[in-house]
Amino acid sequence: MKNHLLPGLLIGVLSLLSAGCLHMEDRGKDDMTVENLPSGEARIRSVKLDRIPSGDTDLTVDFAGEGIPVGRELFGLVNYQYLYGNKKSPVASMIYRQLKPENTQARVEARFNLAEPENDNGDPGILDGGRFFSSEALPYSGDTAAFYSDLKDMNQEVLLLLDYNTQWNSTTGRFNGPPSSEEEWAEFALAIISDAVASGADVKYVEIWNEPNVENYWSGTLDEYYSLFNKTSEAIHKEFPGILVGGPVLSPDPSAGDFSRWISGFIENCGPYADFISFHSYSENPDSLIEKSKEILARFRAAAGGTGPGIIISEADYRELTPDDKFNYLLNRQIRLAEESGTFLGFHQFCLPRYSEGAYDFGLIDTDGSIIPHNYNPYFASRSLRGRTVPLTGSGLPVGVDAIASRDTGGEMESLILNNNLDRDISLDVRLDFPDDGKERTLSMFTIDSRTVRLTGTDSIISGSAAYRITIPPSGAVSLEIASGRQEDFIFGTFEVDDDSLIVGDSTTGLLTVTNRGSVPVSGKVTLVGQNQDWDVEYLDSRSFEDMNNGDSLSCRVRITAKSATPKEGAAVLAYIQARRSGERSLSFAGIPLKLRVLAPVDFDIVPRINYAAPGEDSSILVKARNSFTEDIRGRLSADFPGGWSHSPGQDYMVKEGKRAEYLLSFTLPEGTEPGEYPVKVSFEYMGTDFSREGIVFVRDYPRRRSLPVDISAYFDSDLFTGEDAFDDVDNFGGPFSYPARFYPSGETAGQYGWTFAFPPTETGMLNALRLDKGPYRISLPEYNCSGLAVLVSATNGNKEIEFALEYTEGNRETVTKKITDWCVDAKYDEVEVMKAPYRHLTTGILQDAEPRITLINIETDSGRKLKSLSVPQESDFWLIALTLDKAEEN
Numbered sequence: 001m002k003n004h005l006l007p008g009l010l011i012g013v014l015s016l017l018s019a020g021c022l023h024m025e026d027r028g029k030d031d032m033t034v035e036n037l038p039s040g041e042a043r044i045r046s047v048k049l050d051r052i053p054s055g056d057t058d059l060t061v062d063f064a065g066e067g068i069p070v071g072r073e074l075f076g077l078v079n080y081q082y083l084y085g086n087k088k089s090p091v092a093s094m095i096y097r098q099l100k101p102e103n104t105q106a107r108v109e110a111r112f113n114l115a116e117p118e119n120d121n122g123d124p125g126i127l128d129g130g131r132f133f134s135s136e137a138l139p140y141s142g143d144t145a146a147f148y149s150d151l152k153d154m155n156q157e158v159l160l161l162l163d164y165n166t167q168w169n170s171t172t173g174r175f176n177g178p179p180s181s182e183e184e185w186a187e188f189a190l191a192i193i194s195d196a197v198a199s200g201a202d203v204k205y206v207e208i209w210n211e212p213n214v215e216n217y218w219s220g221t222l223d224e225y226y227s228l229f230n231k232t233s234e235a236i237h238k239e240f241p242g243i244l245v246g247g248p249v250l251s252p253d254p255s256a257g258d259f260s261r262w263i264s265g266f267i268e269n270c271g272p273y274a275d276f277i278s279f280h281s282y283s284e285n286p287d288s289l290i291e292k293s294k295e296i297l298a299r300f301r302a303a304a305g306g307t308g309p310g311i312i313i314s315e316a317d318y319r320e321l322t323p324d325d326k327f328n329y330l331l332n333r334q335i336r337l338a339e340e341s342g343t344f345l346g347f348h349q350f351c352l353p354r355y356s357e358g359a360y361d362f363g364l365i366d367t368d369g370s371i372i373p374h375n376y377n378p379y380f381a382s383r384s385l386r387g388r389t390v391p392l393t394g395s396g397l398p399v400g401v402d403a404i405a406s407r408d409t410g411g412e413m414e415s416l417i418l419n420n421n422l423d424r425d426i427s428l429d430v431r432l433d434f435p436d437d438g439k440e441r442t443l444s445m446f447t448i449d450s451r452t453v454r455l456t457g458t459d460s461i462i463s464g465s466a467a468y469r470i471t472i473p474p475s476g477a478v479s480l481e482i483a484s485g486r487q488e489d490f491i492f493g494t495f496e497v498d499d500d501s502l503i504v505g506d507s508t509t510g511l512l513t514v515t516n517r518g519s520v521p522v523s524g525k526v527t528l529v530g531q532n533q534d535w536d537v538e539y540l541d542s543r544s545f546e547d548m549n550n551g552d553s554l555s556c557r558v559r560i561t562a563k564s565a566t567p568k569e570g571a572a573v574l575a576y577i578q579a580r581r582s583g584e585r586s587l588s589f590a591g592i593p594l595k596l597r598v599l600a601p602v603d604f605d606i607v608p609r610i611n612y613a614a615p616g617e618d619s620s621i622l623v624k625a626r627n628s629f630t631e632d633i634r635g636r637l638s639a640d641f642p643g644g645w646s647h648s649p650g651q652d653y654m655v656k657e658g659k660r661a662e663y664l665l666s667f668t669l670p671e672g673t674e675p676g677e678y679p680v681k682v683s684f685e686y687m688g689t690d691f692s693r694e695g696i697v698f699v700r701d702y703p704r705r706r707s708l709p710v711d712i713s714a715y716f717d718s719d720l721f722t723g724e725d726a727f728d729d730v731d732n733f734g735g736p737f738s739y740p741a742r743f744y745p746s747g748e749t750a751g752q753y754g755w756t757f758a759f760p761p762t763e764t765g766m767l768n769a770l771r772l773d774k775g776p777y778r779i780s781l782p783e784y785n786c787s788g789l790a791v792l793v794s795a796t797n798g799n800k801e802i803e804f805a806l807e808y809t810e811g812n813r814e815t816v817t818k819k820i821t822d823w824c825v826d827a828k829y830d831e832v833e834v835m836k837a838p839y840r841h842l843t844t845g846i847l848q849d850a851e852p853r854i855t856l857i858n859i860e861t862d863s864g865r866k867l868k869s870l871s872v873p874q875e876s877d878f879w880l881i882a883l884t885l886d887k888a889e890e891n
Contacts, residue, residue: 043541043554043555043556044545044548044552044553044554045552045553045555046551046552046553047455047456047457047458047515047551047552047553048457048458048459048550048551049443049445049457049458049459049468049551050468050469051459051466051467051468052429052467052468052469053467054431054465054466054467056395056429057394057395057428057429057430057431057467058394058395058396058397058428058429058430059392059393059394059395059397059403059428059429059430059431060392060393060394060430060431060433061390061391061392061405061416061430061431061432061433062390062391062392062393062433063390063405063407063414063432063433063434063435063482064390064433064434064435064436065390065391066388066390066407067388067389067390067391068339068341068388068389069341069387069388069389070338070339070341070385070386070387070388070389070406071337071338071339071340071341071344071347072102072103072104072386073103073104073105073157073341073344073345073346073347074334074337074338074340074341074344074346074347075101075104075334075347075379075382076104076105076106076107076159076346076347076348076349077096077099077101077104077348077349077351077352077364077379078107078314078315078348078349078350078351078352079107079109079350079351079352079353079355080096080101080106080108080151080352081106081108081109081138081139081140081141081147082139082140082352082353083096083352083353083365084140084141084142084147084150085139085140085141085142085147086140086353086367086849090369091368091369091530091572091574091590091593092353092365092367092368092369093150094369094590095365095369095371095592095593096352096365097154098380098383098592099376099379099380099383100383100384101154101156102154102155102156103155103156103386104156104157105156105157105158105159105204105205105346105348106151106154106156106157106158106159107159107161107314107348108138108141108151108158108159108160108161108196108201109138109139109161109163109210110137110138110160110161110162110163110192111137111139111163111164112137112162112163112164112165112166112169112185112188113164113165113166113167113175113798113799114136114137114139115136115137115188115191115192116166116188117166117799117828118168119168119169119184137192137195144195144196144199145199145200147199148196148199148200148201149199149200151201151202152200152201152202156202157202157203157204157205157346158196158201158202158203158204158205159204159205159206159207159312159314159346159348160192160193160196160203160205160206160207161206161207161210161249161314162188162189162192162206162207162208162209162232163207163209163210163217164176164209164210164217165177165178165179165185167798167799167801169181169184169185171220172219174219174798174876175797175798176215176216176217176218176219177219177220178218178219178220178221178224178225178228179228182227182228182231182232183231185228185231185232186231186232186235186236189206189208189232189235189236190235190236190239190240193206193236193239193240193243194239197240203240203243204243204244205243205244205245205246205275205276205312205345205346206236206243206244206245206246207246207247207249207278207312207314208228208229208232208233208245208246208247208248208249209225209228209229209247209248209249210249211249211250211251211256211280212225212247212248212249212250212257212262213248213250213251213256213257213258213259213262214251214253214256214257215257222257222261222262222265223269225247225248226265226266226269226270229245229247229248229266229270229273229274230269230270230273232245233245233270233273233274234273237273244275244276244309244345245273245274245275245276246274246275246276246277246278246312247266247270247274247277247278248262248263248266248270248277248278248279249278249279249280249314250262250263250278250279250280251279251280252279252280252281252282252284253282259279263277263279263296264299267296267299267300267303267304268303271300271303271304272304272305274300274304275309276309276310276311276312276345277296277297277300277311277312278311278312278313278314279311279313279314280313280314280315280316280350281313281315281316282315282316282317282318282319283317283318283319283320284316284318286332286333286336286337287336289313290336290337290340290343293311293313293343293344294343296311297310297311297343309345310342310343310344310345311343311344311345312344312345312346312347312348313344313346313347313348314346314348315348315350315351316347316348316349316350317349317350317362318330319360319362323373323374323450323451324374324449324450324475325475326374326375326450327373327374327377327378327449327450327475327476327477328419328420328421328475330349330374330375330378330379331378331381331382331402331417331419331477332402332419332421334378334379334382334385335382335385335402335403335404335417335419338382338385338389338404338406339389339404349364349375349379350362351363351364352364352365353365353366353367354366354367354372354846355848356736356842356843356846356848361846362375363375364376364379366569367849368569368570368571368572368593368595369572369592369593370572370592370593370594370595371592373450373451373452373453374450374451377448377449377450377451377452377453378477380446380448380453380479381417381419381446381448381477381479382417382479384406384408384413384415384479384481385404385406385415385417386406386408386411386413386415387406387407387408387409387410387411387413388406388407388408389404389405389406390405390406390407390414392404392405394431397428398422398426400420400421400422400426401418401419401420401421401422401426401428401472402417402418402419402421403416403417403418403419404416404417405417412439412483412484412485413481413482413483413484414432414434414441414480414481414482415479415480415481415482416430416432416479416480416482417477417478417479417480418430418470418472418477418478418479419472419477420472420473420474420475420476420477421475422474422475423474423475424474425471425472425473425474426471426472427469427470427471427472428469428470428472429467429468429469429470430467430468430469430470431465431466431467432461432465432466432467432468432480432482433464433465434461434463434464434465434466435463436463436464437463438462438463439462439463439484439485440460440461440462440484440485440519441460441461441462441482441483441484442458442459442460442461442482442483442487442490442517442518442519442550443457443458443459443460443461443466443480443481443482444457444458444480444481444482444483444492444517445457445458445468445470445478445479445480446478446479446480446481447472447473447476447477447478448476448477448478448479449473449474449475449476449477450475450476454494455492455494455515455517457551458515458516458517458550458551459550459551460519460550461482485519487518488587489589490516490517490518490519490522490579490581491514491515491516491517491518491522491524491577491579491587491589492514492515492517493512493513493514493515493526493575493577493589493590493591494511494512494513494575494591495510495511495512495513495528495573495574495575495591495594496510496511496513496594497509497510497511497560497594497596498510500570500594500595500596500597501596501597501599502562502596502597502598502599503562503598503599503601503629504562504563504564504565504598504599504600504601504686504687504689505561505562505563505687506561506562506598507559507560507561507562508559508560508562508596509540509557509558509559509560510528510557510558510559510560511555511556511557511558512526512528512543512555512556512557512558512575513553513554513555513556513575514526514545514548514553514554514575514577514579515551515552515553515554516548516549516550516551516552516553516579517550517551518550518581519550520550520581520582521547521548521549521581521582522545522547522548522579522580522581523544523545523546523547523548523579523580524544524545524577524578524579524580524586525543525544525545525577525578526543526545526554526556526575526576526577527543527575527576527577527578528558528560528573528574528575528576529573529574529575529576529590530571530572530573530574530593531560531571531573531596532562532563532564532566532571532598534563534564535560535561535562535563535564536559536560536561536563537558537559537560538558538559538560538561539556539557539558540556540557540558540559541555541556541557542554542556543556560596562596562598563689564598564600564689564691565598565599565600565691566596566597566598569595569597569847570595570596570597570598571595571596571597571598572593572594572595573593573594573595573596574590574591574592574593574594575590575591576588576589576590576591577589577590577591599628600628600691601627601628601629601633601686601691602625602626602627602628602633602655602684602686602691603625603626603628604623604624604625604626604682604684604691604693605623605624605693605742605743606621606622606623606680606682606693606694606695607622607623607624607742607743607744607745608743608744608745608752608834608835608836609695609696609743609835609836609837609838610695610696610698610833610834610835610836611680611695611696611697611698611752612697612698612699612700612702612752612753612754612832612834613667613669613697613698613699613700614669614699614700614701614702614704614754615669615670615671615672615673615699615701616668616669616670616671617668617669618666618667618668619666619667619668619669619697620664620665620666620667621639621664621665621667621680621682621695621697622662622663622664622665622745622750623637623662623663623664623665623682624660624661624662624742625653625655625660625661625662625663625684626655626659626660626661627655627656627657627658627659627660629657630657630658631657632654632655632656632657633654633655633686634652634653634654634655635652635653635684635685635686635687636650636651636652636653636684636685637650637651637652637653637663637682637683637684637685638650638651638682638683638685639665639667639680639681639682639683640680640681640683641667641678641680642678642679642680644670644673645667645668645669645670645673646667646668646670647665647666647667647668648665648666648667651663653684665682669699673699674699675699675700675701676698676699677696677697677698677699678696678697678698678699679694679695679696679697680694680695680696680697681693681694681695682694682695700753702753702754703754704754705754705755705756705884705886706886706887706888706889707751707755707756707757707884707885707886707887708782708784708786708884708885708886708887709749709756709757709758709882709883709884710758710779710781710782710883710884710885711758712770712779712880712882712883713760713767713768715770715777715779715880716760716767716768716769716770717732717767717769717770717771717774718731718732718733718767718768718769718770718771718879719731719732719733719738719766719767719768719769720733720738720739720768720769720794720879720881721738721739721740721741721744721746721762721768722738722739722740722741722762722841723741723742723762723763723764724740724741724742726764727841727842727843727845727846728843728845729764729765730843731767732771733771735796735797736842736843737796737840737841737842737848737850737852738840738841738843739794739835739837739840739841739852739854740837740839740840740841741762743835743836743837743838744759744762744835744837744854745759746759746760746761746762746763747759747760747761747762747763752834752856753790753832753834753856755790755856755884755886756884757790757792757882757884758882758884759881759882760881760882768881769794769879769880769881770879770880770881771878771879772872772873772874772875772876772878772879772880773874773875773876773877773878774874775872775873775874775875776871776872776873776874777871777872778807778869778870778871779869779870779871779872779883780868780869781867781868781869781870781885782867782885783809783866783867783868784866784867784885784887784888785863785864785865785866785867785887785888786861786863786866786867786885786886786887786888787860787861787863787886787887787888788858788859788860788861788885788886789858789859789861789867789870789883789884789885789886790856790857790858790859790883790884790886791804791856791857791859791870791880791881791882791883791884792834792835792854792855792856792880792881792882792883793820793831793854793855793856793857793878793879793880793881794823794852794853794854794855794878794879794881795820795821795822795823795855795877795878795879796822796823796877796878796879797822797876797877798822798877799819799820799821799822799825799828800819800820800875800877800878801817801818801819801820802817802818802819802820802872802873802875802878803815803816803817803873804816804817804818804859804870804871804872805870805871805872806859806861806867806869806870807867807868807869807870807871808862808865808866808867808868809865809866809867809868810865810866812862812865814862816859816860818830818831818857818859819831820855820857820878821853821855823852823853823854823855824840824850824851824852824853827853827855830857830858831855831856831857832855832856832857832858833853833854833855833856834854834855834856835853835854836851836852836853836854837851837852838851839851840852854881863888867885870883
């Protein structure tokens with residue numbers, strides 16, 4: 001079974017879309033059951049708004065008036081670069097663009113340790129471009145020139161975060177240590193900025209370091225940070241006089257270093273060198289945050305001689321709220337902030353892509369492009385709030401309802417947002433007064449809450465006044481978008497289903513809806529995309545529309561029969577619409593993906609996913625299977641190996657309800673097989689459908705070892721591995737991430753790359769690794785003559801350089817230095833990747849989009865002498881998992 005996010009012919013089209021539409025995340029069972037809808041060739045209904053007399057109303061919006069500027073720079077979202085670099089979903093970036101991010105800021109993170117892992121030369125004033133990798137400095141973004149060009153196309157200012165350190169320039173040897181050479185660190189800063197500017201990026205602001213009041217991120221003193229800031233700021237101002245430099249980018253966490261002390265010290269020591277103050281805000285009342293920021297800003301401007309222009313909040317969120325409360329909080333906060341451009345230079349919600357940290361989930365858009373509604377919908381509601389505010393008058397809003405309206409003459413857009421914080425419906429009579437300019441306007445009314453976005457009404461307006469009775473749902477909002485002329489995003493589409501969680505063979509019925517919210521008739525066609533290619537999709541009604549007027553909607557039922565499983569997290573399925581106006585070319589639109597989950601009868605893995613084999617040798621791969629159904633399952637198990645490899649034949653399988661089974665599939669490589677990477681596909685057939693996964697066999701002609709696995713479990717003090725039902729089974733691991741045990745040969749003796757290891761058990765509650773942060777450690781070894789030893793290791797939070805010490809029985813001692821790559825990055829040194837998982841676990845129960853590795857390092861020894869021990873130094877974020885000796889022929 002292959003899962004296709006989008007049919008191949010549509011991938012290129014969808015990735016270029018600039019306009020879009022929303023699906024209704026709420027399944028709508030209270031007001032729509034797809035199965036009960038009558039069939040029809042083309043069901044067209046109208047969502048045109050009914051007007052009321054425009055006399056006395058509760059609220060009057062004067063779109064001819066003018067207030068203060070709306071600060072679009074206060075609608076930034078952190079880490080677009082991750083979404084941009086997530087090639088698994090061509091939809092995700094498009095969904096971001098539906099928030100209309102133009103004129104907002106993009107906070108771009110650049111890391112020194114990625115750009116210059118080794119010193120490029122000994123002269124801080126000279127940059128060796130061949131050894132400084134600016135293209136590697138931005139995590140996830142790939143081609144930096146293309147990434148910056150993408151930001152420029154969206155007319156986004158860049159807030160460039162320069163953070164952390166490289167080991168060779170750290171006083172502590174860690175990424176959080178202060179620089180040994182501030183000049184080298186400043187060289188890095190200038191190189192990264194230069195690369196961004198050369199790529200056409202509008203770099204307006206630069207932050208120095210990230211959360212230095214958190215010890216994990218900065219282990220130096222306050223004075224050392226102030227010194228680094230001033231040195232770097234001077235260099236940037238000299239080289240790039242138009243760029244503003246700020247800090248200290250503080251964490252508000254009570255467990256971090258004293259926030260007030262850091263702020264006061266920064267103002268006193270860095271005021272003359274800083275252009276702005278930046279810090280982070282979590283779980284703060286908006287009014288309290290604004291008041292605090294104004295007080296800090298007043299002190300900063302006084303110390304800087306009145307030249308300090310403002311504050312940047314470069315991370316913000318409220319973590320402890322329910323979805324309903326989170327929706328209202330974010331929307332209220334953004335309404336409140338919109339009028340504070342005089343205080344804030346920028347404000348950034350953390351964060352754009354889905355991300356988990358500790359017990360909290362963040363994010364607006366998941367990695368497959370689907371939305372996290374309670375975070376995404378407030379930004380959709382306020383996406384057209386731009387230009388200048390306009391006056392609101394009338395008898396007054398009920399307590400608990402917030403409102404703001406704006407007019408953007410350049411973009412020909414008016415906007416009104418009504419946010420209801422109460423737990424009951426609120427109905428208001430609202431009059432809209434427009435300039436007598438003769439412009440044709442189209443009004444779209446969206447009703448939005450923590451689960452759904454619905455287009456609930458449209459109208460066409462020329463000038464004068466129009467009044468409507470508007471009902472705001474409990475803990476929800478109404479957003480009016482009024483466009484002058486013929487806007488490009490004139491189509492709005494939805495997709496709903498009766499049941500979004502199925503098992504293979506089940507069917508569900510969905511409803512595709514297309515609404516014309518533009519000013520002229522449109523024609524076109526809607527299609528469902530994103531489903532697995534082998535699913536049956538039957539359109540029960542016409543999905544084409546002709547000359548559909550403003551406010552008209554087409555509804556088309558779709559029956560889906562799932563013949564194959566989705567990944568565990570589901571498949572992103574969406575409405576794809578092609579529409580045209582008379583005399584114009586066809587345009588494409590899409591809805592935000594709806595997640596459909598289809599469960600397979602057998603859940604299985606190839607363990608490990610990486611296997612090494614030598615030509616002419618017998619090898620095998622292990623398949624671990626689990627019955628995920630509520631009945632016994634049986635069928636045929638087979639494997640496809642490259643041509644010419646002899647292998648075990650297919651076999652019948654039977655796995656009882658709720659049970660697990662293991663299958664060993666043997667194979668032999670012919671002599672002379674070329675070294676390289678070879679795919680192997682394993683398939684479980686069930687009721688005529690194949691469920692398949694691919695593993696990798698690396699062919700290498702490696703030495704044959706006489707392995708002697710060494711039991712080092714007595715030294716274990718941490719737990720790297722977690723099961724699928726116990727993501728929080730971590731002990732002394734040092735972070736919220738862990739390695740999924742399902743991809744690891746737990747408690748077994750198995751061979752890899754010519755070595756045989758005793759793999760420690762991974763059951764819940766078991767310690768299975770040695771963490772070196774409390775070292776040094778001395779590991780006793782069996783006293784044998786050995787030609788080498790191999791260690792399975794894992795390095796987190798950056799690459800590591802470890803000095804291993806070998807002690808022989810005669811008292812001789814020698815050291816061997818090995819470099820080990822970070823566990824989520826392709827191996828850069830002479831280590832060998834022997835385990836690789838498709839994701840890592842977060843303690844919150846989320847599968848995090850990273851590919852953690854476990855690597856093998858080979859340490860040569862003097863075979864003429866007997867080993868006695870292996871010593872390792874203290875090193876944070878480094879783990880030993882298993883150890884094996886290669887016994888010499890004579891012992």
